[in-house]
Amino acid sequence: MPESLESIDVVAERMVAGGSCIAHLDDGRVALVEGALPGERVEARVTEERPKMVTAAVEVVLDASSDRIAPPCAEVERGCGGCDLQYADPAAQPNLKVEVVRDALRRLARLSDVPIDPGRALPADGYRTTVRAAVRGGRAGFRARRSNDVVTVDSCMVAHPLVEEVLIDGRFDGATEVVVRVGARTGERMVVVSPNAESVSVPPDVRVVGTDELGRGRRAWIHEELAGHRFRVSAQSFFQARPDGAEALVDAVRRALGDPGADAALVDLYGGVGLFSVALGTRAPVLVERSASAVADARVNLAERDAMILKMGVRRWRPVPADVVVADPARSGLGVEGVAAVVGSGAPRVALVSCDPASLARDVGQLASVGYHPLGVELVDLFPRTHHLEAVTALELTEDAADVVELHS
Ligand SMILES: C[S@@+](CC[C@H](N)C(=O)[O-])C[C@H]1O[C@@H](n2cnc3c(N)ncnc32)[C@H](O)[C@@H]1O
Known part of the structure; x- marks a missing residue:
């Protein structure tokens, strides 16, 4: 174990999942520095030491990035930790998040050439519903x-x-x-x-x-109301935290799916109250969701459609053939069961919606390994002033893999 440290003087390299920056210490260890921006030299107080890694929190910024701003919220001064990127210019945040996703894809999925689009900016204030x-x-x-x-x-x-x-x-x-x-x-x-x-x-x-x-x-x-539709949302149902962001997400999913027409066979995995099934406008979507509350809302929100709404976990779903799949799992990602459901549908186009860079990278890596080629990632910055991100990955089934899926279905 190297000599123990109280504080470190380092140059932050890149931002990673969670909003901290990576830095390297002279003794060979990696430091995860909270409160820094890429390129900044900072003095940081060590909060945890391990044999190969140190975590630290910025005390003094010695050489500031041009993206650093004074936190505009009065509550930060009083100690509120609600928004952890108050010190970063909102205009710079989408690109910081692009780098976080790029880093996760490279390290966790060994994918270094997937195009990543920062998406269009959404208002940074007064947005959370x-x-x-x-x-x-x-x-x-x-x-x-x-x-x-x-x-x-x-x-x-x-x-x-x-x-x-x-x-x-x-x-x-x-x-x-x-x-x-x-x-x-x-x-x-x-x-x-x-x-x-x-x-x-x-x-x-x-x-x-x-x-x-x-x-x-x-x-x-x-x-x-959003995208020209009205949604019922119950106390225990998940719903996106801002309507303009939900609309941006629907647009990104539509692009990822290659603009499916009304007759496309859509499977909406982890479908919640029916946001994508309703807004994409296909005639007869299949929605899979395990929350009773969300399913009750989806039945109301999709009453005018010829929808099949299945109250069950994705693991229990017996896949049906689909033209397009949208999969929007919780933070932990698709995992093996979600990947199996996507593959089982044999859909030529898939939109994966992820709210965590590590699970995004794991899921895209697994889907790529079974023949779903990632065409690109589009970010939707639903949560400015925080490290949280939302990303839509477009995936396309390659021809060889389609043969394999056909063989096993
Ligand atoms: C991130 S939310 C997305 C909901 C919806 N797509 C939307 O945008 O409003 C994930 C949803 O997946 C549901 N869920 C989580 N794990 C599930 C599972 N194993 N099987 C089916 N649904 C699940 C949750 O109840 C939640 O409604």
Whole structure:
């Protein structure tokens, strides 16, 4: 074990998954430095030491990147750690995220020549229509940087104004956590309060529900509009955290699938409340989703279509032939079962939607190994001012692999 260190003076190289930058120490170890931007020389306090790796957090920026800005949010000064890239110019963030995906594809999938498009910029402020907050002393707040403490806030620059009002003015006595969710285009609002909503004060239009009531079967929902469609979204259903971002995601998926026509046989794996099945406009989509709440919403949202909505895990689904597949798994990615479902469909074109660079790289690597050639990745920056990213990968079944899939189906 090399000599132990309290602080390090390093040059940050590239950003990696999670938003930290890689640097190299003179003793040969790699450092993961939080709070740095590529190219910057920083002094950083060591937070953890291992035989081959050190993690550290920036204390002083000795040589700043031109992409560094003073955090514009007043709450950062008070210790709020809600948005971990407040120090990076929003205009620079899409390209930083491109490099994160490039690094993951190269290291985890040995793919170094996949084109990656940063996508078009979305507004960096007032965008989030779903926010999960901790509650302390009846007030909503966010985790402090590098700690489990909660900082109650007087403003939130990334929350949609309809969310921000509930976060700031709401009082949630006896609660430990709240989720505020609004329909930006319908104005409908809802709070889900844990463990119960017995002593809650919010503006009169806000629907209030406790997680205890949800557990006993109570239903509560709001509606959102996007891409010319209306969606019902229940308290326990997943929905994209901003409608303009959901529209950008639908556009990226449509491009990845080569603009499928109304008659295309679409399979929507991990389909949620039906965002892609509804917005892509195919006549008879097949949607696979395991959440009962999301499936109930999908049945309402797809009522006008000849849709087949299957409430089951992807592992249990018996693949049917498809022209196009959209697969939008949770953070952990497709894994073996999701890859098997895609392959089983034999679809010539696939859009993989990923929210984690490591699982994106693993999934693309596995799909490439069974004959799905990655044509390109398009980022959709749903979460400016944070390291989080969303990416759509277009994959095409190569002819040789199509023969193999045919043979086994
Ligand atoms: C990232 S969300 C995407 C939902 C939808 N595509 C959208 O954009 O609104 C992932 C969805 O997959 C569902 N899910 C997670 N694991 C699953 C599995 N093994 N089988 C089926 N659905 C699953 C979750 O309930 C969630 O609705």
